[in-house]
Amino acid sequence: xxxxxxxxxxxxxxxHCVHAQVKLPRLIRDSMILQRDTRLNIWGWASNGEKISVRxxxxxxxTTTGTDGKWLLQxxxxxxxxxxxxxxxxxxxxxLKDILVGDVWICSGQSNMVHQMKLHNVRYADDVAKANYPxxxxxxxxxxxxxxxxxxxxxxxxxxWANSTDVLEFSAVAYFFARSIYEKYxxxxxxxxxxxxxxxxxxxxxxxxxxxFPAIAATVVKNKDTAxxxxxxxxxxxxxxxxxxxxxxxxxxxxxxxxxxxxxKGWHTIHVPGYWEDQGVKDLDGIVWYRKEVDVPASMTGxxxxxxxxxxxxxxxxxxxxxxxxxxxxxxxxxxxxVPADLLKAGKNIFVVRVTNNGGKGGFVPDKPYCLFTGKDTxxxxxDWQYKVGYVSAPxxxxxxxxxxxxxxxxxxxxxxxxxxxxxxxxxFLWYQGESNTGRSLExxxxxxxxxxDWRSKWKQGELPFLYVQLPxxxxxxxxxxxxxxxxxxxxxxxxxxxxxxxxxxxxDLGEWNDLHPDRKKEVGERLALAALKLAYGExxxxxxxxxx
Numbered sequence: 001x002x003x004x005x006x007x008x009x010x011x012x013x014x015x016h017c018v019h020a021q022v023k024l025p026r027l028i029r030d031s032m033i034l035q036r037d038t039r040l041n042i043w044g045w046a047s048n049g050e051k052i053s054v055r056x057x058x059x060x061x062x063t064t065t066g067t068d069g070k071w072l073l074q075x076x077x078x079x080x081x082x083x084x085x086x087x088x089x090x091x092x093x094x095x096l097k098d099i100l101v102g103d104v105w106i107c108s109g110q111s112n113m114v115h116q117m118k119l120h121n122v123r124y125a126d127d128v129a130k131a132n133y134p135x136x137x138x139x140x141x142x143x144x145x146x147x148x149x150x151x152x153x154x155x156x157x158x159x160x161w162a163n164s165t166d167v168l169e170f171s172a173v174a175y176f177f178a179r180s181i182y183e184k185y186x187x188x189x190x191x192x193x194x195x196x197x198x199x200x201x202x203x204x205x206x207x208x209x210x211x212x213f214p215a216i217a218a219t220v221v222k223n224k225d226t227a228x229x230x231x232x233x234x235x236x237x238x239x240x241x242x243x244x245x246x247x248x249x250x251x252x253x254x255x256x257x258x259x260x261x262x263x264x265k266g267w268h269t270i271h272v273p274g275y276w277e278d279q280g281v282k283d284l285d286g287i288v289w290y291r292k293e294v295d296v297p298a299s300m301t302g303x304x305x306x307x308x309x310x311x312x313x314x315x316x317x318x319x320x321x322x323x324x325x326x327x328x329x330x331x332x333x334x335x336x337x338x339v340p341a342d343l344l345k346a347g348k349n350i351f352v353v354r355v356t357n358n359g360g361k362g363g364f365v366p367d368k369p370y371c372l373f374t375g376k377d378t379x380x381x382x383x384d385w386q387y388k389v390g391y392v393s394a395p396x397x398x399x400x401x402x403x404x405x406x407x408x409x410x411x412x413x414x415x416x417x418x419x420x421x422x423x424x425x426x427x428x429f430l431w432y433q434g435e436s437n438t439g440r441s442l443e444x445x446x447x448x449x450x451x452x453x454d455w456r457s458k459w460k461q462g463e464l465p466f467l468y469v470q471l472p473x474x475x476x477x478x479x480x481x482x483x484x485x486x487x488x489x490x491x492x493x494x495x496x497x498x499x500x501x502x503x504x505x506x507x508x509d510l511g512e513w514n515d516l517h518p519d520r521k522k523e524v525g526e527r528l529a530l531a532a533l534k535l536a537y538g539e540x541x542x543x544x545x546x547x548x549x
Contacts, residue, residue, distance in 0.1 A: 021046065021090065021092040022044055022045070022046040022050070022052060022071075022088055022089075022090035022091070022094065023044055023045045024088065025152075025153045025154070025420065026153055026154040026155070026157050026420075027192070027421055027424050028042060028044065029096060030097050030099075030159070031097075031098045031099070031158070031161070032096070032099055032100075032139070032159050032190070033101070033102050033103075033188045033189070034078070034099060034102075034104070035103065035104045035426055035427055036077070036079060036101045036102055037079070039074045039075065039076060039425070040074065040425050041073070041074060041423045042054055042056075042073045042074075042075060042086075043070070043072040043073070043423050044070075045065070045070055045071070046071060047091075048065060048066070048067050048068075048069055049065060049067075050064065050069075050071070050090050051063075052064065052065065052071045052073070052089070052090050053087075053089040053090070054075075054086065054089075055086070056075060056084060056085075056087075056099075057078065057084055061075060072423065078101050079101065080101050080102045080103075080188060081101050082101050082188065083097070083099060083100060084099040084100075085099065086099055100137070100188035100190075101188065102188025103181065103187060103188070103189055103427040104189075104190035104191075104192065104426045105174070105177070105178070105189070105191055105192070105428055105429070105430055106192050106418075106421070106426055106428070106430065106455075107173075107174040107191050107194070107195060107430045108193075108195050108429065108431055108433070109195050109204075109430075109431050109432040109469075110195065110196060110197055110198055110432070110433045110434075110435060110436060111195075111196075111435070112173065112432045112433075112469070112516075112517055112521075113171055113174070113195040113430070113431075113433065114193075114195045114196065114197050115173070115517055115521065116168060116169050116170060116171060116172060117171075117175060118168035118169065119172070119334070119517075120521055121168065122336070123519050123520070124172070127176075127522070128164055128168060129164055130164070131162050131163055131164045132164070133161065133163075133179065134162075135186075135187075135188040136161065136175070136178045136189050136191075137159045137160060137162070137189075137190050138159070138160055138169070138170050138171070138175075138190075138191040138192075139159050139160075139190070139192045139193065140160075140169060141154060141157060141192065141193060141194040141195075141417050141421070142155060142417075143196045143407070143417070144413075145406045145407050145412040145415075145416050146412065146415040146416040147220075147223040147224060147226075147229065147406060147409055147411065147415070148224055150414070150415045150419030150420075151415060151419055151420045154420045154421070159190075162175060162178075162179075170191070171191070172521035172522070173469070174525065175191075175525065176521060176524070176525025176526055177430060177526070177529045177532070178525075179525075180525065180529035180530075181529050192421055192424065192426070194417040194421065196407055196413055198407065198436055199436060200436045200440075201434070201444060201447050201448060201451060202410040202411075202447060203407060203410060203413040203414070204413050204433070205410065205411065205414055205447070205450070205454060206414050206415075206419075206458070207410075207411050208454070209450050209453070209454035210410055210411065210450075212450065213443075213447070216410050217410075219409065219410055220411055223404070223409050229404050229406070232401070232403055232404055233404055235403075236401045236402055236403030237403065239401040245391070246391045246392070246394075248390040248391045249391065250289045250388070250390035251390070257289050257291070257352060257354075257388070257390070258289075258319035258322060258324075258350075258354070260322045260350050264291060264388070267386035267387060267388045268387055268388070269384050269385075269387075270290070270384070270385055270386070270387040272290065272370060272384075273310055273363070273364035273366045273367070273368060273370055273382060275361035275362060275363040275364075276361075276362055276363045276387070277361045277362070277363075284357070284362065284392060285357055285358060285359055285392070286356075286389065286390065286392040286393045287354060287355065287356050287357075287389070288357070288362065288389055289352065289353070289354055289355070289387060289388050289389075290352065290353040290354075290355060290385045290386070290387050291353075291385060292350075292351045292381070292384075292385045293348050294349045294350075294379060294381070295347060295348060295349075296344050296345065296346060296347065296372070298346040300372075300374045300377050300379070301344045301345055301346050302342070303341050303374050303375070304338065304339065304341045305339035305341075305344055305374040306337065306338055306339060306372070306373055306374075307325065307336075307351075307371075307372050307381070308334070308369040308371050308372075308373075308381075309335035309353065309370055309381070310364055310365050310368025310370050311331065311332070311333070311334055311335065311365040311514070311515065312328070312331065312335060312353070312355055312365065313331045313355075313357055313360070313362050313363060313365065314330060314356055314357050314359075314362070315328060315330060315331070315355070315356040316328055316335065316354065316355050316356070317354040318335070318351070318352075318353050319350075319352040319353075319354075320343055320349060320351055321343060321344075321349055321350055322350070323340075325337050325338075325339055325343070326338070332515075332517055333517075334368065334515075339372075351381070354390070358393075365514050365515075366514060367512075367513070368514070370382045408436070418455075418458075419458075422458045422459055425459075425461065426459065426461070427536060428464045428467065428532070428535075428536050429452075429455060429464060429466045429467065430467050431467070433468075434471050434493060435471065435516060437489065438486055438489045441485065441488040441489045441491070442492065444489065444492045445495050445496075448492075452499050452502065453499075463500050463501040464501070465501050465532065465535040465536045466499065466501065466502040466503075467502070467503050467505065467528050467532060467535070468493070468496065468502070468503075468504055469504070469507055469524055469528065470490050470494065470504050470505065470506050470508070471486060471493065471511075472507040472509070472510045472511030473486075473508050473509070473510075473511035473512075474511050474512070474516060475513060477513060490508075494547070503531035503534065503535050503544065505524060505528045506527070506544070507523070507524055527543075530543040531543045
């Protein structure tokens, strides 16, 4: 009995000790960059009433946790510099190293802010190879959603500096912005990147800010009912499962169509690039196989190669000589596949692409690169291919049950990705978003200024600079007068310039008619940096062209 009591007492003491230990948010860690020239927040958690000591830059600061176990210290303004070490002490001690003081920017939005350097490493190969900026660092906030309420912390993430390896994971827009600022002032630049491909603006707004939008606010309340959301998504999954999908003949025949031993019969000629709906195949959703014999010279064998297949709508798998070389599951990324050194052979090689299209036009997007290359040797893959239909999707009968894509719901990303970082002192905001709101221009015209005000109130640093990107040109050129959702939307974006201390980077010349994610990210980052010189750094520069009055 005495042993049991002793074990219980020991367990309680150990539990208390573990609970008492000071814990830091994920952002406060080794290699972080802190904001210069303003009071700095350092915060965390420990037991109620726990005494916390922070030593930084030869000075010690103390506080005590509240009844909720939270603590926050404000450090006085510091000049740019470092590296420094920070000691946080309580019942335990944490030592943080390699800390710099400079300027920190929140980078947020959808896919064009997400797009990493690795997705643009052909255009910016030289920038990647020469990246050597230990004082430019990014913290990539992991994609996460929550419909219930704001989070206190992030589940993962680290500060990485811009070297030729880690820069591949940097947002391309944010990196070129940071590099422009750094090369002018040579102060450390920190990027906190909280961005996700696809969501509308309301996903990045707090519940409080959406109260003046009754329909959206009602959705926020409804979505807090977990049973409702789960039930709807279960019904949607069941509805999708009930849609009969025929078997793909290209995978079910005795010899699959990508097999070099397969003898093609009943195939037809089609041009690549191009959509099959534009080449005599009407309204076909499903799977279409493409096949081409490519003559490869001996000089291109025995070495690694690459295949560029432009963009494909919607998904694809590439096989060369019967081996799968690469695949992409959705329409937007450019297809750039590595070919092993031992796969190509001198003479005839069989290239097969299995294309899946879920709706609209399917096939190979025009005006993109389609080639096989090794070093300086290139083989053009454009021209005539053979095609055969693997299966045709049957038209859906009656309306299906729509589920809820949580990342697109109001507050979902604010709660999980922005709320945990609002204590972190920053220089300002970079925002590149809007493609998902282009059908709601009038609403966006009201939403964006409210979001800016909301973010500024949450950070409690006054009217922080808000720099944003106006959407570039996209889709088919039309030389006749017509309505344009994207033009309406750009006008709605420009109206946000009425918000004090905001600036808009115009990118109408940087888009691509056939790509939602244009390749020229460098100019976007540099134009944002030019606006920052004026608004955030007080330079006497012209950062914007004339505006229509």
